[in-house]
Amino acid sequence: MENIIKKKLARNWFSLLQDIICLEVEKIEKKNSKFIVNRWNKNQKKDEGGGEYRILKDGKIFDKIGVNFSEVYGKFSNNFRGKIPGTSKSAKYWASGISIVMHLRNPHVPAMHFNTRYIQTEKEWFGGGMDFTPCFNDKLEKKWIHNELRKMCNSHNKKYYQKYKTWCDKYFYLYHRKETRGIGGIFFDYKKDNWNNDFKFVRDVGLTFQHIFRTVINKKANKKWSIKDKEKQFLKRGRYVEFNLLYDRGTRFGLDTGGNTEAILMSLPPLAKWK
Amino acid sequence: MENIIKKKLARNWFSLLQDIICLEVEKIEKKNSKFIVNRWNKNQKKDEGGGEYRILKDGKIFDKIGVNFSEVYGKFSNNFRGKIPGTSKSAKYWASGISIVMHLRNPHVPAMHFNTRYIQTEKEWFGGGMDFTPCFNDKLEKKWIHNELRKMCNSHNKKYYQKYKTWCDKYFYLYHRKETRGIGGIFFDYKKDNWNNDFKFVRDVGLTFQHIFRTVINKKANKKWSIKDKEKQFLKRGRYVEFNLLYDRGTRFGLDTGGNTEAILMSLPPLAKWK
Numbered sequence: 370m371e372n373i374i375k376k377k378l379a380r381n382w383f384s385l386l387q388d389i390i391c392l393e394v395e396k397i398e399k400k401n402s403k404f405i406v407n408r409w410n411k412n413q414k415k416d417e418g419g420g421e422y423r424i425l426k427d428g429k430i431f432d433k434i435g436v437n438f439s440e441v442y443g444k445f446s447n448n449f450r451g452k453i454p455g456t457s458k459s460a461k462y463w464a465s466g467i468s469i470v471m472h473l474r475n476p477h478v479p480a481m482h483f484n485t486r487y488i489q490t491e492k493e494w495f496g497g498g499m500d501f502t503p504c505f506n507d508k509l510e511k512k513w514i515h516n517e518l519r520k521m522c523n524s525h526n527k528k529y530y531q532k533y534k535t536w537c538d539k540y541f542y543l544y545h546r547k548e549t550r551g552i553g554g555i556f557f558d559y560k561k562d563n564w565n566n567d568f569k570f571v572r573d574v575g576l577t578f579q580h581i582f583r584t585v586i587n588k589k590a591n592k593k594w595s596i597k598d599k600e601k602q603f604l605k606r607g608r609y610v611e612f613n614l615l616y617d618r619g620t621r622f623g624l625d626t627g628g629n630t631e632a633i634l635m636s637l638p639p640l641a642k643w644k
Numbered sequence: 645m646e647n648i649i650k651k652k653l654a655r656n657w658f659s660l661l662q663d664i665i666c667l668e669v670e671k672i673e674k675k676n677s678k679f680i681v682n683r684w685n686k687n688q689k690k691d692e693g694g695g696e697y698r699i700l701k702d703g704k705i706f707d708k709i710g711v712n713f714s715e716v717y718g719k720f721s722n723n724f725r726g727k728i729p730g731t732s733k734s735a736k737y738w739a740s741g742i743s744i745v746m747h748l749r750n751p752h753v754p755a756m757h758f759n760t761r762y763i764q765t766e767k768e769w770f771g772g773g774m775d776f777t778p779c780f781n782d783k784l785e786k787k788w789i790h791n792e793l794r795k796m797c798n799s800h801n802k803k804y805y806q807k808y809k810t811w812c813d814k815y816f817y818l819y820h821r822k823e824t825r826g827i828g829g830i831f832f833d834y835k836k837d838n839w840n841n842d843f844k845f846v847r848d849v850g851l852t853f854q855h856i857f858r859t860v861i862n863k864k865a866n867k868k869w870s871i872k873d874k875e876k877q878f879l880k881r882g883r884y885v886e887f888n889l890l891y892d893r894g895t896r897f898g899l900d901t902g903g904n905t906e907a908i909l910m911s912l913p914p915l916a917k918w919k
Binding site for chain 1 (some may be wrong): 819820821878882885886889890899905908909912913914915916917918919
C-alpha cells in the first residue's frame, strides 16, 4: 500500500474515533456537560499540520476529560533526529494520533488513559495503549479489565497480551516512588508487523477502550463516596501529575518539539494535592 | 583552609539557618501550626549521609512550607560522573545545603523559594539563590524585593546583582508556556571566587531571604482576598508544579540520584489546579 494511503486511512480513523468517543462521553453525561472544541496549527507561518483537542469539564460524571486528535508533519530539529527511528538520512516525519485522559468525579472510578498513533519517517510504525489508575483496590475490576484486554489481544495474536501488558507495567512506573501508576493495561510501540493487521489491531484497541470505559463507568459512577475518598483521589492525581511531567515520553516529546501546550497538558487533572 | 573544615563550616551554617528560619516561621504562625520533623538517611546499608526536612502545613499564614537540610556524600554513579564538574578522575562527592519553599494562604503573598548549597568533588563550589512567584502584579513589591537583593549583592561585589538576577530569569522560565515562573530574584552556581568571601555571601543570602519573607508576609498576610483570588493562586501553583517537575535541576538530580523523594517533592504545593 502506498504511504499516502496509509496516512489517510490512519488519520481518518483517529479522527473518526475522536467523534465516536466524544459522542459516547456526552451520552454518559446526559447533556449535563458538553465538549469545548479547540483547533490549533503547529506552525503559524508554514503548514506543519495541527490538531483538535476537545475538553469537557465539571460534568456530573466527568471531572475532566480531554480528547486530542492531531496530524503533524515537517522536519525534526537536529537534537531529535538521532532519537527517532528512521531519521538518520532524512529529518522528515509525519505523525497522527489520538490521546484521551479522563478524570472521573467518583473516586471509585479509575482515571483512564488511551492513546494510539501512526508515524512515518524513513520507517513507519504504530504505537499506543491504555492504562487504568484507580484510587482503591478493586480486584474484580482489575481482573475484568485485563480479561477484556487479553480477549481482544488474543483475537489478533496470542503473544500480544503478555508482551504489551509487561511493557505497560514497565512504562507506567514512578521510579522515585517505587510504585506503579495504577493497575496497568497494555502499551506497544514501534509496531510494524503487517500494516493491515496492525491497523486492524489499532482500531480494535480504540473500540475496546470505548467498551471498557463505558462498562466501568456505568457500573460505578453512582457508587456512594465520601469526602475522605475524594481526598484520596486528589492525592492519587498528584501522582498522576508527577508521572506525566517527570516521565511521560509523549508529554516531553510534545513540549520539546513545540507542540500545542494546552493540548499536551490536557492530561493533567483539574485538581491535585500533595501531602 | 582544609576541605574538612570548609565542609564543617558550611553544613553547620545550613543546619543553623534551618533552625533560624523555622523559629521565624513558627513565630509568624503564633503557635497556630508547628513544623513536623523528618530525618532520613540516604542509604540504609552504608553511611552516605542524609538530612532533615521539616514541613508545616495548614497554618493561619502558611498553607505549606518545607525547610530541608541535607548533607550527603559517596560516589556518583557512572551516568552522573560526566555531568558534574570535578568528577572525571574520581566519582567521590560531598554536598550539603538547605532549601525552602513556602506556599502562603493569602493569594496576595507570593510563593517564595530559597536554596543555598556547598559541593565538593575534585572541585568545590557554592550555589543557590531565591525567587518569588506572585499571582498578582504588584510593582512596588517587586521593586522592593529586587532593591533589597541589589543592596545585599552590592555589599559583596558590584557585579553580582546583575549577573545573578539575569541567571535567575533565565533559569526560572517555563519554555512550554513562554512565561517566567514569577518575578525572579537571584540565582548562582559553580561559585568559586574566594572561599571566605563566598561563604560570607552565602550566609548573607540566607539572612536576606529571612528579612524579605518576614517583611513581605507582615505587610500582606492580612490583606483581604476572595475565592476568585484563591482560584488564581491554585492555577499559578499548577505552573509551579510544571516548573519543578519538568525543568528544575535540583528536583531531577535529587530523584535521579536516589535522594529522599518526600524531602525533594516538599516543594510541591498542597493543592494545584489546571484549567
